[in-house]
Amino acid sequence: MTVVVADDHPVYRDGLANAIDAAGDLKVVGQAGDGKETLTAIRTLAPDVAVVDLQLPDMDGLEVLLLAEKEGLRSQFVIVSAFDDSVTVYRAIEAGVRAYLPKVSPAAELCDAIRSVAQGHSVIPPALQTALATEIRRRQQKAEPVLTPREAEVLALTAEGLSAPEIAERLFVGVTTVKSHLQHVYVKLDVSDRAAAVARAHRLGLLT
Numbered sequence: 016m017t018v019v020v021a022d023d024h025p026v027y028r029d030g031l032a033n034a035i036d037a038a039g040d041l042k043v044v045g046q047a048g049d050g051k052e053t054l055t056a057i058r059t060l061a062p063d064v065a066v067v068d069l070q071l072p073d074m075d076g077l078e079v080l081l082l083a084e085k086e087g088l089r090s091q092f093v094i095v096s097a098f099d100d101s102v103t104v105y106r107a108i109e110a111g112v113r114a115y116l117p118k119v120s121p122a123a124e125l126c127d128a129i130r131s132v133a134q135g136h137s138v139i140p141p142a143l144q145t146a147l148a149t150e151i152r153r154r155q156q157k158a159e160p161v162l163t164p165r166e167a168e169v170l171a172l173t174a175e176g177l178s179a180p181e182i183a184e185r186l187f188v189g190v191t192t193v194k195s196h197l198q199h200v201y202v203k204l205d206v207s208d209r210a211a212a213v214a215r216a217h218r219l220g221l222l223t
């Protein structure tokens with residue numbers, strides 16, 4: 016089974032690649048450090064599975080997945096991430112991710128997930144299943160969306176017209192952190208872009 020590995024940290028990426036190659040029945044055919052490189056590698060190498068970090072410098076792993084699907088590319092996705100909150104896990108599964116693993120997962124668990132995904136199965140580790148179930152129940156209850164203080168702050172700055180880099184500078188955080196908060200807001204408000212998020216937030220009285 017062929018695999019492409021994508022992560023913006025070279026040491027971690029090389030570690031993943033070495034662990035996968037060591038499995039014997041899996042072969043890493045390409046590596047990438049950002050979203051554009053990942054999409055290009057998937058286009059040109061057509062791997063069975065793409066192991067992709069959720070937070071890449073230019074786009075997140077789910078954006079890469081959606082673009083790949085839009086182009087009709089058939090590689091299956093395994094997302095690895097340091098984020099294990101219920102909203103993020105749910106968003107990934109909803110987007111079509113076949114497997115979602117914490118970055119601290121053992122190499123054997125990652126390789127097993129790659130094999131399962133290549134065979135058409137889905138893999139969610141027990142440690143993340145509780146978070147996913149919690150988010151599903153929350154959505155079934157259709158409760159009014161509740162934003163964290165930081166999400167509300169990012170949304171308010173978005174409503175003022177600030178870009179992600181400008182918000183990051185204002186809040187003294189990284190751009191990827193701002194994008195992560197925005198994605199959480201999109202999921203909670205059931206929207207897909209900034210304009211819709213601001214409009215819905217106004218309707219719900221979340222912005223004053």
